[in-house]
Amino acid sequence: MCDERHKVNVTCRVNGREYTLCVFPLMRLLDVLREELRLTGTKEGCGEGECGACSVLIDGELVNSCLVPALQVNGAEITTIEGIADGDRLHTVQEAFIEAGGAQCGICTPGMILAAVSLLGRMPEPSEEDMRAGLAGNLCRCTGYMKIFEAVARVCQKTGTKVNA
Amino acid sequence: MANRLVGRAVPRKEGGDKVTGKARYIDDLTFPGMLYGATVRSPCARGRIKGIHFEGGIPWDGFTIVTATDIPGKNCIVLLSDDHPGLAQRVVNHPEEPIVLLAHPDKYLLEEARRSVRLEIESLPAVFTIEESLARKEIIWGRDNIFKSIRVEKGNVDEAWAQADFIVEGEYRTGAQEQLYIEPNGMIAVANPQEGVTVWGSMQCPYYVHKALVCLFGLPESKVRVIQVETGGGFGGKEEYPSMIAGHAALLAWKSGKPVKLIYDRAEDMAATTKRHPSRTRHRTAVSKEGKLLAMEIEFVIDGGAYMTLSPVVLSRGTIHAAGPYHCPNIRIQSRAVATNAPPHGAFRGFGAPQSTFALERHLNKVARVVGLSPEELRRRNFIREGQSTATGQVIREKVDMAGLMERAFELSRYYAKTQRFAEENRGRRDKKGIGFACFLHGAGFTGSGEKYLASVVGVEATPAGRARILAASTEIGQGANTILCQIAAEALGLEYDQIEMASPDTGVVPNSGPTVASRTCMIIGKLVESACLAVKQTLVGSGLLKPDYSPEEFFRACAAYTQKCGPLKAFSQYQPPPEIHWDEEKYRGDAYSAYAWAVYVAEVTVDSLTYEVHVDDFVAVQEVGKVINPVLGGGQIEGGVAQAIGYALFENVVWQEGRMVNSQMTNYIIPTAADVPRIRTYFDEVPYAHGPAGAKGLGELPMDGTAPAIVNAIEDALGIGLDQIPVLPEHLVELLEVSRV
Numbered sequence: 001m002c003d004e005r006h007k008v009n010v011t012c013r014v015n016g017r018e019y020t021l022c023v024f025p026l027m028r029l030l031d032v033l034r035e036e037l038r039l040t041g042t043k044e045g046c047g048e049g050e051c052g053a054c055s056v057l058i059d060g061e062l063v064n065s066c067l068v069p070a071l072q073v074n075g076a077e078i079t080t081i082e083g084i085a086d087g088d089r090l091h092t093v094q095e096a097f098i099e100a101g102g103a104q105c106g107i108c109t110p111g112m113i114l115a116a117v118s119l120l121g122r123m124p125e126p127s128e129e130d131m132r133a134g135l136a137g138n139l140c141r142c143t144g145y146m147k148i149f150e151a152v153a154r155v156c157q158k159t160g161t162k163v164n165a
Numbered sequence: 166m167a168n169r170l171v172g173r174a175v176p177r178k179e180g181g182d183k184v185t186g187k188a189r190y191i192d193d194l195t196f197p198g199m200l201y202g203a204t205v206r207s208p209c210a211r212g213r214i215k216g217i218h219f220e221g222g223i224p225w226d227g228f229t230i231v232t233a234t235d236i237p238g239k240n241c242i243v244l245l246s247d248d249h250p251g252l253a254q255r256v257v258n259h260p261e262e263p264i265v266l267l268a269h270p271d272k273y274l275l276e277e278a279r280r281s282v283r284l285e286i287e288s289l290p291a292v293f294t295i296e297e298s299l300a301r302k303e304i305i306w307g308r309d310n311i312f313k314s315i316r317v318e319k320g321n322v323d324e325a326w327a328q329a330d331f332i333v334e335g336e337y338r339t340g341a342q343e344q345l346y347i348e349p350n351g352m353i354a355v356a357n358p359q360e361g362v363t364v365w366g367s368m369q370c371p372y373y374v375h376k377a378l379v380c381l382f383g384l385p386e387s388k389v390r391v392i393q394v395e396t397g398g399g400f401g402g403k404e405e406y407p408s409m410i411a412g413h414a415a416l417l418a419w420k421s422g423k424p425v426k427l428i429y430d431r432a433e434d435m436a437a438t439t440k441r442h443p444s445r446t447r448h449r450t451a452v453s454k455e456g457k458l459l460a461m462e463i464e465f466v467i468d469g470g471a472y473m474t475l476s477p478v479v480l481s482r483g484t485i486h487a488a489g490p491y492h493c494p495n496i497r498i499q500s501r502a503v504a505t506n507a508p509p510h511g512a513f514r515g516f517g518a519p520q521s522t523f524a525l526e527r528h529l530n531k532v533a534r535v536v537g538l539s540p541e542e543l544r545r546r547n548f549i550r551e552g553q554s555t556a557t558g559q560v561i562r563e564k565v566d567m568a569g570l571m572e573r574a575f576e577l578s579r580y581y582a583k584t585q586r587f588a589e590e591n592r593g594r595r596d597k598k599g600i601g602f603a604c605f606l607h608g609a610g611f612t613g614s615g616e617k618y619l620a621s622v623v624g625v626e627a628t629p630a631g632r633a634r635i636l637a638a639s640t641e642i643g644q645g646a647n648t649i650l651c652q653i654a655a656e657a658l659g660l661e662y663d664q665i666e667m668a669s670p671d672t673g674v675v676p677n678s679g680p681t682v683a684s685r686t687c688m689i690i691g692k693l694v695e696s697a698c699l700a701v702k703q704t705l706v707g708s709g710l711l712k713p714d715y716s717p718e719e720f721f722r723a724c725a726a727y728t729q730k731c732g733p734l735k736a737f738s739q740y741q742p743p744p745e746i747h748w749d750e751e752k753y754r755g756d757a758y759s760a761y762a763w764a765v766y767v768a769e770v771t772v773d774s775l776t777y778e779v780h781v782d783d784f785v786a787v788q789e790v791g792k793v794i795n796p797v798l799g800g801g802q803i804e805g806g807v808a809q810a811i812g813y814a815l816f817e818n819v820v821w822q823e824g825r826m827v828n829s830q831m832t833n834y835i836i837p838t839a840a841d842v843p844r845i846r847t848y849f850d851e852v853p854y855a856h857g858p859a860g861a862k863g864l865g866e867l868p869m870d871g872t873a874p875a876i877v878n879a880i881e882d883a884l885g886i887g888l889d890q891i892p893v894l895p896e897h898l899v900e901l902l903e904v905s906r907v
Binding site for chain 2: 043
């Protein structure tokens with residue numbers, strides 16, 4: 001199946017669907033998602049793990065997909081921005097980002113939403129300091145972060161303490 | 166009916182696509198048979214190109230290679246002048262100057278190939294600082310290294326010195342700043358001699374790109390088409406440089422006959438594209454013992470880099486804002502934009518005003534100290550009022566209440582109480598707290614006659630389905646242009662917000678509404694949308710198909726009936742300056758802007774006196790911007806601008822080495838994170854502006870102007886030392902406080 005020189009088979013689940021891919025073992029997960037699976041919601045901002053625009057969840061943990069080699073996700077469960085909504089029904093975090101103005105240019109938004117989902121999964125009622133620490137790995141140049149904090153706070157108000165990650 | 170939609174926080178038009186990952190940015194698009202492009206750039210600041218060598222180990226036959234000789238039209242990226250080549254041919258004038266373009270289907274091999282092009286360049290002596298340029302150490306541009314000089318004269322400065330009780334001098338500097346939109350620049354082009362050139366990309370100004378491509382390819386305007394796709398931030402950084410990238414992608418497409426995608430990685434984007442102009446401002450101020458400003462002499466110089474690009478216009482805005490929101494009878498401002506062998510500096514939110522405002526708002530604190538007044542009292546005695554005139558002699562006709570804005574900002578920040586408390590509590594503590602403020606203004610729209618010459622056009626079309634569609638070249642770059650223009654149209658037409666559509670900014674479809682810059686989209690384009698909407702309404706009512714007080718359903722039916730009977734219904738509106746606006750470009754006298762936003766910002770900081778780290782603890786932003794069309798988007802503009810300016814003041818340090826940015830990575834060029842920003846508290850005072858849509862002015866750039874001086878004034882309050890340059894890094898404070906003590 002995977003006979004191109006130096007390539008390997010990688011099997012993983014992405015947004016609930018299983019894929020077996022034939023890729024270079026060191027191909028960045030970011031490129032696997034964007035180029036092999038055409039899931040372009042995951043963005044590249046810096047390519048060196050600083051900006052967080054490429055954030056995805058691997059087995060529930062928030063990672064920069066530009067720093068993860070394909071081989072490392074063999075057997076893993078990956079969630080990207082495309083897997084956050086339930087069909088046409090937006091996730092409460094996505095709804096809150098629209099209502100609060102947490103998305104401006106939108107390029108950091110997919111990663112920021114995954115970071116917020118991850119934060120709320122760990123910490124259902126984060127304080128402002130928790131939000132600052134929890135979202136500090138995701139850079140936004142548009143909002144000054146205020147409306148992102150507000151979006152996260154709105155989710156807590158809406159769902160009480162239960163946030164579905 | 167008044168203000169059904171204006172003033173409401175309707176959700177962002179494209180918000181749903183942005184939160185689900187469906188929004189398509191340039192790097193998300195692919196074309197069949199597409200090649201990837203790469204740029205080979207100059208390693209040195211200035212020199213003669215002696216040879217280009219394609220070294221071994223690369224199958225060069227499979228590559229498309231473009232050099233200056235492949236350019237079908239004129240080798241320049243035309244903007245204000247034609248000095249800026251698309252590809253350097255005989256000489257290079259800055260590091261990272263593009264020389265060779267490559268394209269190939271395999272982007273990994275392409276990167277190897279890029280590194281295998283050896284440029285043989287004989288280096289020439291270069292100029293790297295404002296001082297070297299002014300001293301004409303080498304002549305590197307024109308006859309004297311000067312892109313533009315401006316002189317503003319009001320009253321008689323020379324006679325004022327004799328009446329002064331005090332004369333206060335100061336020199337202030339600001340560094341370069343990278344826009345750092347999170348989406349790097351990128352373009353895709355399809356180009357051939359039969360069909361012409363089409364480009365898709367991340368940009369602010371489709372018609373700037375269009376103009377540049379027409380010149381670079383020598384094609385008629387109708388053969389060039391430019392389409393903006395979803396754009397991940399701009400801040401001015403995607404105002405002029407995208408024309409260069411579009412040109413490069415199109416040259417590769419033209420030669421290869423295939424679609425070419427050219428996406429910059431972060432390091433290339435930071436090192437090669439434009440940044441905010443570094444500046445040096447010198448102030449000499451005559452003041453009476455009562456604290457009245459008698460004369461201001463200001464010398465303002467900005468470093469433009471190697472080519473002219475937009476430097477004269479940046480200089481112009483910086484010059485006009487240099488005397489701030491104060492009244493002074495005698496003012497002289499002499500300003501110059503000079504050439505250095507660095508990549509051209511360019512547009513960045515604020516556009517010259519943050520530089521000159523930093524200098525003034527630091528300097529006035531110094532003046533207050535010399536006179537023996539508090540910084541607020543000195544300003545209170547000099548604020549400009551209705552009927553008084555600015556540096557260019559513009560008589561302020563709008564209601565302005567700087568003292569009121571200042572009191573409001575002080576109340577909200579508890580300024581007086583804190584000034585006193587910090588002074589008492591700081592003694593003996595490691596953490597020193599301080600509070601500071603800045604007062605400033607920002608002119609909306611192009612400077613002087615700019616808007617008159619642009620003569621922007623906006624269309625509104627009634628679709629056969631009975632919707633209204635806005636035809637404008639204004640781009641959505643995150644600031645909310647799509648949303649507010651639709652709100653304005655819905656308000657004017659009496660329709661609902663979701664009944665208004667935005668046409669994609671495609672030069673094949675939309676008229677030239679000018680660039681998306683200069684805090685002009687809401688005030689200028691919004692007003693044109695409003696009048697085009699009224700023209701559509703008038704046409705329908707005049708045709709007898711619509712009665713004057715109609716329901717949305719009746720509007721739809723009338724549109725359908727009209728288009729069936731008479732064909733497409735489109736109305737266009739073209740900019741006309743308000744009648745009382747006059748500007749003399751020669752003398753730099755008159756109405757520099759049709760309207761200003763006015764603001765007072767207060768910053769509270771903690772300085773750790775052991776590590777010299779500065780943290781901003783609280784921030785209050787009070788401003789008068791006319792009617793706010795959408796409070797969530799408006800607030801987002803202010804908060805985002807304040808955060809960006811916190812970076813300008815405290816973190817963002819471009820490290821230069823022989824004209825090259827050596828820290829072109831997010832790892833070592835630091836912008837504020839969620840952990841670095843304080844709570845930013847934004848307050849709008851809304852005084853409707855007669856010539857703005859629903860009374861709105863402009864606000865996008867405003868927060869960039871006053872934030873840095875407010876923060877540095879707060880640091881001065883905390884430490885008791887004056888600081889005259891930004892960024893203020895811990896190492897600068899160590900230098901000032903410890904090394905100087907030894």
